[in-house]
Amino acid sequence: xxxxxxxxxxxxxxxxxxxxxxxxxxxxxIYNLQWFRQDPGKGLTSLLLIQSSQRExxxxxxxxxxxxxxxxxxxxxxxxxxxxxxxxxxxxxxDSSYKLIFGSGTRLLVRP
Amino acid sequence: xxxxxxxxxxxxxxxxxxxxxxxxxxxxHNAMYWYKQSAKKPLELMFVYSLEERVENNSVPSRFSxxxxxxxxxxxxxxxxxxxxxxLYLCASSPGREGDEQFFGPGTRLTVL
Numbered sequence: 178x179x180x181x182x183x184x185x186x187x188x189x190x191x192x193x194x195x196x197x198x199x200x201x202x203x204x205x206x207i208y209n210l211q212w213f214r215q216d217p218g219k220g221l222t223s224l225l226l227i228q229s230s231q232r233e234x235x236x237x238x239x240x241x242x243x244x245x246x247x248x249x250x251x252x253x254x255x256x257x258x259x260x261x262x263x264x265x266x267x268x269x270x271x272d273s274s275y276k277l278i279f280g281s282g283t284r285l286l287v288r289p
Numbered sequence: 290x291x292x293x294x295x296x297x298x299x300x301x302x303x304x305x306x307x308x309x310x311x312x313x314x315x316x317x318h319n320a321m322y323w324y325k326q327s328a329k330k331p332l333e334l335m336f337v338y339s340l341e342e343r344v345e346n347n348s349v350p351s352r353f354s355x356x357x358x359x360x361x362x363x364x365x366x367x368x369x370x371x372x373x374x375x376x377l378y379l380c381a382s383s384p385g386r387e388g389d390e391q392f393f394g395p396g397t398r399l400t401v402l
Contacts, residue, residue, distance in 0.1 A: 181331070208388040220295075220379055221393040266332070270388055275320060275345055277391060279332040 179204040181269050183280035190257055191288050198252040198283045200267035205245045211277070212241050212252050213266040221266065225252070257287045291315055293394035295380050301400045302370065310365040310397050312380030318392075319385030321363040323355060326377040326396070338363060339385055370401045 180203045190196055200210070209228045213221040225234045225241040227250065233242040240253040250267060264284045268277040293314045302308050314321060323335040337345035338357040352374075354366040363380060377396045383389035 209390075211390065213393075218377070218396075218398065220293075220395040221381075223390060223392060226390045268332070274388075275322070275337045275339070275383070276334055276347075277332075281329075281331045 179207075179269060179271060179278045181267060181278050181280040183265075183267060183283050185283060186281065187284040187286075189286040189288060192257060192259060194257050194287075195253070195255050196257055196285075198254070198265050198267075198285070200250040200252070200280055202248045202250075202269045202278070204269075204271070205248055206272045207245065207269045208272050208274070209270045210241075210243055210250050211268045211270070212239075212250075213268065215264045215266060215282070217264075224265075254285075257285075259287045259289050261285060261287050293380055293382055293392055295378075295394040295397050297397060298395065299398045299400075301402065302367070303402050304370060304372070306370075307366070307368040309367065310378055310380075310399075312363040312365075312394055314361055314363075314380075314382035314392075314394075316382055316392060317384075318382040319360050320383045320389070321357060321360070322381040322383075322391065323363065323365050324379040324381065324393075326379060327373075328376075332379070335365075367399075370399075372401050375399055375401045 212224045227243040238255040264282040266282045268279045320339045336355045356364040379396045380394040381391040383391045
């Protein structure tokens with residue numbers, strides 16, 4: 178059974194700092210991995226999707242990496258801003274399925 | 290309207306009420322999903338429809354009844370719910386092939402009294 182874990186559960190950093198959010202999964206037979214952002218009480222915004230054949234994806238100040246063999250993905254946020262404050266979720270899609278397995282999220286606070 | 294929309298955004302209901310949640314996607318996608326997000330638990334997949342056919346039912350109690358009349362609309366009919374069913378219910382859509390990126394709506398915050 179696939180399990181997705183995110184560490185840390187919460188993170189508080191000063192503005193301008195570079196930071197890394199971690200995601201691990203137990204079953205390496207994933208099709209892809211998505212990173213989402215969720216603001217309080219709101220839906221999910223897709224940030225990056227990494228196919229299983231890829232090692233990383235970049236969008237602006239965000240960079241996500243994937244290492245299937247070790248069951249890990251990281252989301253790197255450069256030069257963090259207060260507007261980056263949100264909960265970040267990673268989700269693994271299992272091979273040939275529609276089923277996204279979510280982690281519990283990392284709650285990020287960027288202090289001005 | 291663009292993307293994935295959900296109505297209502299907030300709903301309060303008693304345990305004996307019957308209500309429905311509505312989701313509409315304006316992306317031309319063929320697959321639609323219902324997810325449940327409870328406090329302090331990871332997001333859980335409830336149902337998946339592909340081309341209006343249910344392809345996944347994740348052991349959801351029968352008091353939740355999905356309906357997909359066409360590829361743009363998805364409903365979740367609710368009856369005799371329990372207080373522990375209070376949660377944020379999220380709808381998503383994807384182009385339709387397994388493995389496609391999923392796009393989410395803003396959610397309906399449900400409170401069962």
